[in-house]
Amino acid sequence: MECHLKKESGNDEAKPLEKSESLKASAVLIAEVVLKIPVFRYFDYTVPEKLLNVITIGHMVRVPFSGRFGVVGFVVGLREATVEDSTRKLKQIRDFVDAAPLEEGIMELSAWMAERYVCPQGMVLDAITPAPVKRSSVRRAVSSSVVRLMDNEAFSVLLQSIPQAHRARRRLAEVLMSDESQSVDCAVSNASVARSALQWFVEKGVIEIRHEKISRYNPPLPSDESSDIPLPTPHQARALETIRGALDEGLHRVFLIHGITGSGKTEVYLQSISMVLARGRNALVLVPEIALTPQMIRGFRRRFGDLVAVLHSHLSDGERMDEWDRLRTGEARIAVGARSAVFAPLPNLGLIIVDEEHENSYKQARTPAYNAKDVARFRISRDQGLLILGSATPSVEDYHASINGEFELIALPDRVGGKPLPPVRMVDMREEFKAGNYSLFSRVLKASIERELGRGGKVILLLNRRGHSSYVFCRNCGEPIRCQHCDVTMKYHLNSKLLKCHYCDCQRTSPRQCPACNSQFIKYFGAGTQKVVSEAEKLFGNAGILRMDADTTGTKEAHDRILQAFENGPYGILVGTQMVAKGLDIHKVSLVGILSGDLALNLPDFRAGERTFQLVTQVAGRAGRGEMAGEVILQTYQPENPVLMAASNHDFNVFYDMELPQRERHFLPPFSSLVRLVFSGSDEPSTRELSFKLFRALNEAMDAHWKEASRGGGECFGNGSCSPPKVKFIGPEEAPVARIREKYRWHLLVAIDDLGFFSDLLRNVMSSSREFSDTSRITIDVEPQNLL
Structure with a gap:
């Protein structure tokens, strides 16, 4: 069962125009x-004369649509007009948005994504x-006049x-001598001379x-300190030999590197990239x-310099534009970035790496x-790359694929340098409560922090919930303070002294009395990272304490400032x-405290344990x-839980x-x-x-298709069988977060x-009704990765 893009109207027999025509x-x-x-x-739109000889599939254009001018669209086909087209009142493309079209591979990728994710290609x-x-x-990178020695x-002799007596000329000479390459504007400004003063030196x-x-994104290249390529461990060497052999074959293959924390996966990535560039x-x-920490970016730039372009959400529009253009023109050959970097304009891809793939x-x-992993797999298969x-903790689905032979498994079971994995000690907080300890810190954790700080170590404390108090409620009637827009409780943030909803970002002052019963007995319960900091300052105030969560890292370079301060400062x-669980390699960290290891175990999601x-x-x-x-x-509070027991033994x-x-x-x-x-x-x-209308429509469409297939009059299914696929409906029902x-929400x-x-069936059903589309x-x- 196939479903293709429909046209607005016109002759279905119209001949597409090939690129070569x-x-x-x-x-x-x-x-x-x-x-x-x-x-x-x-x-359908007509092409204006000014674009006739340059327009191609993949161009981004501005078109009139539904009374609006300048709506952005994408050209997915070109053809000569038919007789029938002459009877239609077609509107005309206004202009290009960008002179450079999207490359052919990206257009193919978009068509595949539209099919897989049941989403219009536009x-x-x-x-x-x-x-x-x-x-x-947003303008593209500007050109500037640069003076070079x-x-x-x-120059020294001159x-x-x-x-x-020629003071101005000597000042300019000294400025030029201080930097072998600098902008003309900076040079003449620092020397307090006119631009014409440079002409004497040119002559x-x-x-x-x-x-x-x-470029507007121009971070300094890291110093060449520790730039030597380390000798691989035996397991790393075997991994690299396997990857080298696959590159020599020139065929598409998928590898899952299951390496414990500290096993040197990043070094395998770096050396694999070197092999790809050499080819x-x-x-x-x-x-x-x-x-995507600055620490990681520095590691890639230290090895590959300006060949690396970085794409992530903290770049400004101008910086992102410049990095995109460096990749498109071939000035950069390695893209490092978060999810959306999977669309980076890199032709001839030989390798895509998905770190922390889980x-x-x-x-x-x-x-x-x-899912960027699926997109990456489609994209690299087209280029016959690897x-x-x-991951140290691969997803159940991907590990299962490697066990079944769909992926190839590479194991890195040892830490670099032979260092052992840290022992994990579980503390039963029920026993702490019985002993009269109502603090966030167990007696064991408190003593361990004091010991490690005393011997010069650093400590990471994890609580995967931001804010101060997780909820506020009335002790008289038991009613919690809820968000007026969402079906969730609001979190108290100490710094701003506000209640905030972490779903819609609504905020309000904390009430002095209960909105439901007017009682003044308002109580703050639960804990977030702000409360951990507050209590830690009372216990370990001289240690210097930093906090890293969504509230402290919203500004540009905030991650870097916090991590640099923690690694090198008096903290x-x-x-x-x-955020503190991934991508950090800080050698002085000798203790990790997990304050509430069972926080997410009971969420209504089958992946909660994973x-x-x-x-x-x-x-x-870490x-x-x-x-x-x-x-x-x-x-x-659940030390007997088998998930926590497996985690405490580092046993995947x-x-x-x-x-x-x-x-x-x-x-x-x-x-499934x-x-x-x-x-x-x-x-x-x-x-x-x-929800029930679409549920019924899907069932009816399935029944109709199965009956047709059973009579031999319809197409078989995508799995190649003419017997119905196994299917299970759960719901419709109210979503766990109902508003x-x-x-x-249902x-x-x-x-x-x-x-x-099912994707084809769903697309056809949704296309059949304006209500469903x-x-x-x-x-x-x-x-889905989130069922809430």
Whole structure:
């Protein structure tokens, strides 16, 4: 069952125009354009004469649409006009948004994503293209006049010959001598002379003036300290030999590197990239946003210099534009970035690396809800390159694929230098409570912090919840303070003294009396990172305490400032959310304290156990990476929980063997594919009814298709079988978070063993009704990572 883009109207027999074909001067050219709107169709526009000889598939254009001018669209097809077209009142393309079209590979990728994620191609292309490229107001990198010394020795001799009376010329000479390459504006400004003063030096042949492009993202290259390439460990050497052999074969392959924390996965990445560059191909490295630390970027730039372009959310529009252009022109050959960097304009890709591949941040929450891992796999397969997935705690689905032979497993079971993994000590907080200790810190953790600080170590404390108090409620009537727009409690933030909703960002002052019963007995319960800092300052105030969470890292370079201060400054304790669990390699960290290891265990999500295991294992791996031995204290109210027991032993295989049978029993990934449909609306009854309408329509479409296939009159299914795929519906039912931003929410989960069939069926059903195609009310999430 296939579903293709529909056209607005016209002759279905119209012949597409191939790229190699030239257009007759008298012919009218029709461009098929997709827009960022929730319809599975393209729209026909005529091409103006000024664009006839330059327009091609992939161009971003401005077109009139629905009474608006300058709507951004993407050309997905070109053809000569037919007789029927002459009877239609077609509108004309206004102009290009960007003179450079999207490359052919990106256009193919967008078509694949539209199919897989059941999303209109125009919305996919809009997501793929960076915002600065779509906005003509963001200018490209500017050229600047740069002055360079031609010969240092000759310049020194010339400087000595300049008479003392020529003060301005001597000042300029000294400024030029201080920096071999600098902008003309800086040189003349620092010397307090006119630009014409440079001409004397040009005529003497000791300087030259060039026009060079100045990038707005231009961090200094790291010093060459520790730039020597380390000798690989035996396991690293075997991994690199396997990767080298795969590159020599020139075929698409997928590797899963399962390496414990501190096993040297990053060095394997770096040396693999070197091999790819030596073969004349390019590389892309994806890292979760929270792990994309300046420390990691410095490591790549130290090895590869200006060949590295960085793409992440903290860059300004201008900086992102410049990095995008450096990749597009070939000036940079390695892209390092977060989720959206998977769309970087890198031709001839030989390698894509997905670090911390288990991270759910690779999944985009909004439409199109793509997973960067899946996109990376499609993209690298097209270029016949290698995909490397790396993690100390791989996802159950990807580890299962490697066990079954779909991926190739590479193990790095030892830490570099033979260092042991830190022992994990579990503390039963129920016993602490019985002993009269009501603090966030168990007696064992408090004593361990004091000991490590005393011997010059550093401490990381994890609590994966920001704010001060997790909820506020009335002790008289028991009613919590809820967000007025969402069905969740509000969190108290001490610094601002405000209650905040972490779903819609609404905030309000903390009430003096209960809104429900007017009682003044308001109590603050639970803890977040702010409360941890507050209590730690009372106990260890002289240690110096830093906090790293979404509230402290919102500004540019905030991550770097905090981590540099912790690593090199007079700070002994870093408190944080999951941000402190990944990408940190600070050798003085000798103790990790996990304040509430069971915080996420009971969430209504089948991956709750897996994510708890991953978080505990990852943050534990921050300890003992240097000369000082490491230790981990895991506080919990469930010390007998098998997930925590496996994590405390750093034993992934025990966790995997325990988790897999439960997934199979309940027909969950990797034994099925999941699709989640989320329905939202300002009216709860109509939202509920919409969910049941689509549920019934899907069942009816399935029944009709199966009956047709059983009679031999229809197509077989995507799995190649003419017997129906196994399918399981869960819902429709109210979503666990039933209201967000004043929108009521219902959802429907579909587990199926033939995702291609169901995606086509869903697309056809949604295209059949304007009510179903409204993406403001129905969100499609293929292989969801969040079920709340």
